Amino acid sequence: MAGNREFFYRRLHSLLGVIPVGLFLVQHLVVNHFATRGPEAFNRAAHFMENLPFRYFLEIFVIFLPLLFHAIYGLYIAFTAKNNVSRYNYFRNWMFMLQRLSGIITLIFVTWHVWETRVQAAFGAEVNYEMMANIVDNPMMLGFYVLGIISTVFHFSNGLWSFFVSWGITVTPRSQQISTYVTMAIFVALSIVGIRAILAFA
Amino acid sequence: MMSEKKTVRFIITRQDRPDSPPYEEEFEIPYRPNMNVISALMEIRRNPVNAKGEKTTPVVWEMNCLEEVCGACSMVINGKPRQSCTALIDHLEQPIRLEPMRTFPVVRDLQVDRSRMFDSLKKVKAWIPIDGTHDLGPGPRMPERKRQWAYELSKCMTCGVCLEACPNVNSKSNFIGPAPLSQVRLFNAHPTGAMNKAERLEAIMGDGGLANCGNSQNCVQSCPKGIPLTTSIAALNREVTIQAFRNFFGSDQV
Ligand code: HEM
Ligand code: SF4
Ligand code: FES
Numbered sequence: 001m002a003g004n005r006e007f008f009y010r011r012l013h014s015l016l017g018v019i020p021v022g023l024f025l026v027q028h029l030v031v032n033h034f035a036t037r038g039p040e041a042f043n044r045a046a047h048f049m050e051n052l053p054f055r056y057f058l059e060i061f062v063i064f065l066p067l068l069f070h071a072i073y074g075l076y077i078a079f080t081a082k083n084n085v086s087r088y089n090y091f092r093n094w095m096f097m098l099q100r101l102s103g104i105i106t107l108i109f110v111t112w113h114v115w116e117t118r119v120q121a122a123f124g125a126e127v128n129y130e131m132m133a134n135i136v137d138n139p140m141m142l143g144f145y146v147l148g149i150i151s152t153v154f155h156f157s158n159g160l161w162s163f164f165v166s167w168g169i170t171v172t173p174r175s176q177q178i179s180t181y182v183t184m185a186i187f188v189a190l191s192i193v194g195i196r197a198i199l200a201f202a
Numbered sequence: 203m204m205s206e207k208k209t210v211r212f213i214i215t216r217q218d219r220p221d222s223p224p225y226e227e228e229f230e231i232p233y234r235p236n237m238n239v240i241s242a243l244m245e246i247r248r249n250p251v252n253a254k255g256e257k258t259t260p261v262v263w264e265m266n267c268l269e270e271v272c273g274a275c276s277m278v279i280n281g282k283p284r285q286s287c288t289a290l291i292d293h294l295e296q297p298i299r300l301e302p303m304r305t306f307p308v309v310r311d312l313q314v315d316r317s318r319m320f321d322s323l324k325k326v327k328a329w330i331p332i333d334g335t336h337d338l339g340p341g342p343r344m345p346e347r348k349r350q351w352a353y354e355l356s357k358c359m360t361c362g363v364c365l366e367a368c369p370n371v372n373s374k375s376n377f378i379g380p381a382p383l384s385q386v387r388l389f390n391a392h393p394t395g396a397m398n399k400a401e402r403l404e405a406i407m408g409d410g411g412l413a414n415c416g417n418s419q420n421c422v423q424s425c426p427k428g429i430p431l432t433t434s435i436a437a438l439n440r441e442v443t444i445q446a447f448r449n450f451f452g453s454d455q456v
Contacts, residue, residue, distance in 0.1 A: 004407055004408060004409075005409070006408075006409045006410070006411070006413060006414070007407045007408070007409075007411060007412075007413045007442075007446075010413035010414070011413060011446070077416070079374075080370070080372075080374045080375045081369045081370055081372075081375075081416060082369050082370075082372040082374070083369055084367075084369050084420070087281050087282070088367055088418075088420045088423065088424070090418075090419065090420060090423050092417065092418060092419035092420075093369070093418045093419065093420050095417075096369060096416055096417060096418035096419075097369075097418075099416075161417075162416075162417045165417050165435075165436050165439060166413075166417075166439055167439060167440070167443055168436055168437065168438075168439035168440025168441070168442075168443050169440075170436060171433060171436040171437050171439075171440060172433060173430070173432070173433060176432075176436070
């Protein structure tokens, strides 16, 4: 089938957003939440993750490549839309626009965040409680992190909503409505987890 | 007697040729009770004088049924795409702004070329092939409840309003748009049409097809016929997921 590539890429983009990138995001937020129990608890959790077997394999194939594909294709999708919320002031149209906007903010945030932590680690820095505490010591950086976390969590939660539509799981308007409530509850819950964690470093 | 007569004010986006720049022209025409946008446009055509009192060319638009079943008279009225034949002046805020649906190529003034929609219907085989070399006899029967359900989907008049409202249908994308997708669901639901189900699904799995939907759901809010477009799209998403498994892992290919 010659003309099927776009269908495949779209479905791959949708799948990767949840598995593995979305699952990694949830895991990452949960590990960070150990910071609310003090530096030792956080460092222990972070070291456990660092010492997982096949760490580099997991990082490359579970995080980096899927995220890279999702982000690049996501940018392409975001820039082929012609947003029209001023003319069509409807809830889902706003969510459509915010999904694209939050994707772009998330990309900027994640790139910066990876540079500051994982790339520095590759250059020999140690990723621990102290490193994060130093970063968010600067109120500007703390604000940037809070925005980045909320944007990422929104993008994931609202993305789950559209994932369920893209795969034909929620078909009826009623199921889509309930799905809105559930995914927005996930947004609130994960935001609390994420913000509590970052504030624990501040 | 009151000397001042009630009038209706229009700001119309006009365009002389497909490739010439658009411009706005104002009109002020005498009010008549129960006027709609089409009867106002007819008044302008009868006496093509703009609000400044200058003689101008009559405004071009399309119409046919005058009862909201053909879709030809669609245009953007006060910011929203809809049919001008059912747009009553008494219900509109003035000045009334008329613009063409720019998602489609503008032919002249308010007249656009909706050919892409008819091409899409051909692409997705939005018909039921029953012609043969001999009489095939009566087709399978359709349950009455299903017929009533399908009737709702069959109300589509290819007006283009849903494409105009969709943020993913634009000059940067080749997305086929909601209307032809919903037609796939309609024809696949028909007992005879179902014989070509896989062909239609594969057509919308091609480039510019179903997967380009980004769920803004403007279409279902805008469709004048109340067609459940987003339900159709989600239902088709399920169908093509199954079809993709069949195609890849191999099963009966029809
Ligand atoms: C933490 C990182 C990310 C996660 C967890 C994530 C997750 C998701 C999920 C679950 C979806 C829904 C898929 C669907 O509609 O079926 C989605 C959609 C989308 N993502 Fe991401 N994403 C991430 C990063 C990004 C980035 C960096 C961009 C770049 C701009 C981006 C752009 C998009 C776009 C445009 C969509 C909408 C696709 C559509 O509706 O057709 N995402 N994302
Ligand atoms: S689905 Fe509705 S809005 Fe779209 S073309 Fe058909 S009648 Fe018009
Ligand atoms: S003239 Fe047919 S819909 Fe208006």
